[in-house]
Amino acid sequence: MRRKRTNSRLFYQFLLSHVLIFAIPFIILSGVVYYNAVVRFKSEIEASNVYKLNQVKNTFDLLARGLDNTASRISIDSELTPFVVKSGKYKEIEVVDELGKYKANNTIVDEVALYFHGDERLYTSSGINSFDTFAKRVYGFSDLDGIRLDEEMSRLQIPEIRRTQTTVSGSSQKQNVLMYMFPIPRNSQSPYGTVSFFIRESMLTELVGPILGDFYGSVYILDSKDNILASRSRENDLTEQAAKQLLVSKTQDGIHDAKLGDEHYSLMQAKSNLTGWSYVIVMPTDQFLGRVLEMRTFVLLICAAVVAFGILIAVLLSTRQYRPIRNIADYVRTLQVWTHGNDDSLHNELDLIRDSVQATRDLMKRIDEQRPIVREQFFVRLILGSIKDEEETTAFLSRENLALPGENCFVTVIPMDGSEYISTQNREELLRLLSEISMTDAVGYGVELIPDQSIAILISTGCNESCLRQVQEEIADEIARLFEHCCGFRPTVGMGSPVSGLIHVNRSYIEATAAMEQSGRIRKGEIVYFADMSEWQEGSEWYPIEEQIRLVQSMKQGNDTAAKTALANIMHDLEGKEVSLFYFRCMSFDLINTFLRTMNEMKLGIPQEYRSHLAEFTTLKQLDAGMTGLIDLICDYVQANKESKNTAMGTEIFQYIEQHYQEYDLSLEKIADHFQMSISYFSRYMKDQTGYTFTEYVTHLRMEEVKRLLKNSDLTIKDIVASVGYSDVSNFMRKFKNTEGITLGQYRKLYS
Template structure:
């Protein structure tokens, strides 16, 4: 109960805490970003305006530099000077930002403005009253400037307050190291201050504008003033938001730097005021989350007590119906008891269903192969799988038709035709029969499990009609008619493997006797004139069961042979000869399979005392022979897997590599190879090849300087654009972006 309660609390608390933390962080961070963004945007507006004005002044300077009416000759000429002054006046009118516009040519003392000409001393002493200690620097700048510069210039003031004017100096001509003059734009500090008034708004703080040399151009403040020199050092640092302690008080500084003018714009506000809205939001969120937590915990406790009762009842019900679970009750709680009971009931079924969803075509072939082997342990689950795989067995009568291509596939065209045959034989129906084919790669054949619907017609006639129709279709698709063997008709899924062994025996009999027509197992009879011998059909069935590794049919057929020998009215010597013939049959076929026996095993065979003793010895050998056959089939599968995967690894860069080309190389059908690769790698053939090519492509991107197009061609692709689209879809970036990132 306490574990159950604890689990409910954990289920509630994990998402609650996760969502709460994420929500809290996102809300606070969102508001923080909004505050920063809002303040940054205000400063950027000032920056954009000043940048546009600077650009405007630069354009005016360029136009003046190129204006033939403002050359040294024209502007100093007695007649044309009036026209030049008018021209300067028109340039000043174009900009409301500047307070004064002055044109000065080196080696002269005259400064020209829209109001006329005056001496340099008049400009610095009377017009603007520049402080005496800065006059020399101003004049020097006017004489020597070679590039656009901006500097603050201190003016004489009646009170103690600092008064500045901003000088924008441009060489004439602009962007030329050999300047012949200087164009000066003078802007009052108050003009820049007006730009900063809306930045602070209702907040108390300070706003500063520094030029590229970190000189203060303009400043404004509301509330406590900060010394410009304290902020001046911080203005040299990185842009963004910075929290600093100034005058023992926490301030938040927002710094923006213009990429055009290289000016720095800084606002400094008390941190408590800067993030004031954020503190109130934090308190509100904490209160709301606390209320939700309280309600959630109370609900969790209530629901856990309520939901525990039916679980306890269910556990008791399951325990009373299972002696095994009753025994476990002493060691495990109700939840584990229920879990184990459900797992025991559905474990095998769930595994089969999961495999079938992923590998449905492969499961279908495996299921049909199990039916051929007679490996049926749970009939109910087999029937459910048949329904899920859309295999419809409406009757109880079954027989096997084995279509063998052995020694008949010689050319490329034959392989292509066999693909069509395999597609035909996957599902084939005729009147009262429906058959489902499965490819037997080891035998180079296709086995068709044929089900006969229940009706009043004779099953043998139905079988004959089905085989005739099948052979008719095979003639249409095959250049060379494959060998067809037909097993007996049996009732029930359990007996399908008997019919399969019989069909295999019919194929071998057909090949040995060079018979081109289909042969039924019933037609294999004893030789004429041999009244004292066991039936040849039992011998053929026994041999095939050994070759197929089917212990059940082999033991069953051996029992029939021994019983037949017992019933023979023959002499002791004749019976012994028949027994040695059985022994010879076993030894001869095991030698054909490449299986050898020890001297002790052969000795025990020849020294049998009774027929029962011989049957017992042979049954032990049958187990060894069938186990060896199964191991060899598995070994063959492993070898085939290794060869196919090695082949793909070796040739995945080839443009010719394809499913069909690979299947032809290994003398397999494309459908079988596709299923085989899916079974061994968990991926389709195309997905597996793409994975190899993609890994090699990424490796070359990281480790080589080859062009992307060449790498694409190297790994087996011709269409570079198509590969690039697929790569971006898989990796989320283009090949070029991937290379840059790595």
């Protein structure tokens, strides 16, 4: 049943990344928009309200200045001096008329009263009354009688305003009246009277309404002592007592926030420098910032819509990007499920991709480690003639980034037959130097051929035929110099003839090995060119000696293809010879003798059926058929003998390891030196034959011996570990526990 797909952590990481990509600029943009649409709008509203409140203040300052001017004019009016007023009844009537004129000039004034110190009467625009009559009957003050009114006017030294409560005539309704008193003459330290202006509170509050516009809240006018002079409320349940609690802590001009109980209020205050009065508007914060809140709500709704749209886009983008990764992960999961079982980590794409990347890195590391080996094996197969496909050769060179300077190639061979001892260190250094040789017009790649006990160097050059011999000489000298530098003596170098194309390089290798076999004719340490061997032939009537050498060498190497090619060339040459029958049979028997000599060197007998073909042939075709059969026989024998030698060498190597694995100094270098082979070749050989590395194989032998001794001996653990070649007991104990899962002591108790 198909596993139900669920969004993994990777999907949510994609989603989070897209949300963040959207959120960061959105937050910045929203902040800018919010600041411009809400914060600045709030500032504009606050500035507008403060401006209106200042208009209220300026209006009342203008009214107060007008009343002050009126009081000043009354104080200097010649008709209203104490002497004139008290000069007779007629003058008293004129005083009333004169005060009426002053009242008419001030629309907000309900009454104008003039009082002279020591007088028991009060002159007003409506008549002359005693203090008691004016207080009780004219205005009906509920909190002020005639005596107190007389006292306040008599002791007045500076302008003063106070609020008092009156009863509306003909009803029980109460209303507030402001009594604004000025001493006269103005700015005198010894006033002789008082001018009082009586203003109904409603007149002042009605002036405030049109200025502030439509609002819900309360308006308060405070005197210099913060006493409420006038107030007006609209759809606000705030009492004056509660308002005093809010106003008492706010003495600075501007806009303030205050809290009374659970309600939040905004206070706007402006104080007059002229009168000392304060003008305060108290509004519920929601009403004060109503339009701001509406704008904020609108902006938030827009932001919420944008956020929802952004999240939708983020989900779509995340799904689109996550889907191909999930498909790849599902495919990899199907490939890896057999190694992980039902491991939950397979459901996590991050872990799966991380493991896959790590596995790829490990694989690439192993490939890089094996790359020199693969390259070496390629050149070995190429030199030995195992590669016949030119496309395979071209593809490998391209994949390994190996650039060859030209089509002309040849092989140089150096014998490593053990006639001269070469230490492992020197051998490794020599192989490193010969693994890649670069010169001006040529490049060479050297490989070790253990079965043939030699080092072969494949040379590629871009030179034409006229300078090939010079390049061969330079290459041979350079190889000999490197060899002498590493090993201390100059080697004999066999040089094959140049061929065109890498797939034909086996022919040059055969020629180089053939040249090495003819090195007995020259001094040790010299260079033997296969091309020079044809000069040893004394006459042209005989078949080509170089083809004979190629034939013999091909058979010794077990290369039936090259051997048959050389035989075909010889037969073709014999067919074209115009010589006597006797001379022809001599050449034929010499060729037969070449086969017999080669088989004799190999200690290989001639089957009876081939003897008749060789002894009783009458045509070249019969001779060719018999020799072709011998080539197959010889090459099969050589290949079988090589396998036998490999098996024998393997047996010898493993016997040596089993005899010496208990030695402390047993190492890869020691065994490679003993068998005169390179460390890299020996390492590959061990891995191919056992599946273990050398270290793993030796450790396995030592582990098995330790187990045997733990079971069958009374030796101490330290002595047992030391007896198998370990000096570091604690290190071996850790290895043993990691391998077996129990300690050495536990193993002895369990199995002894």
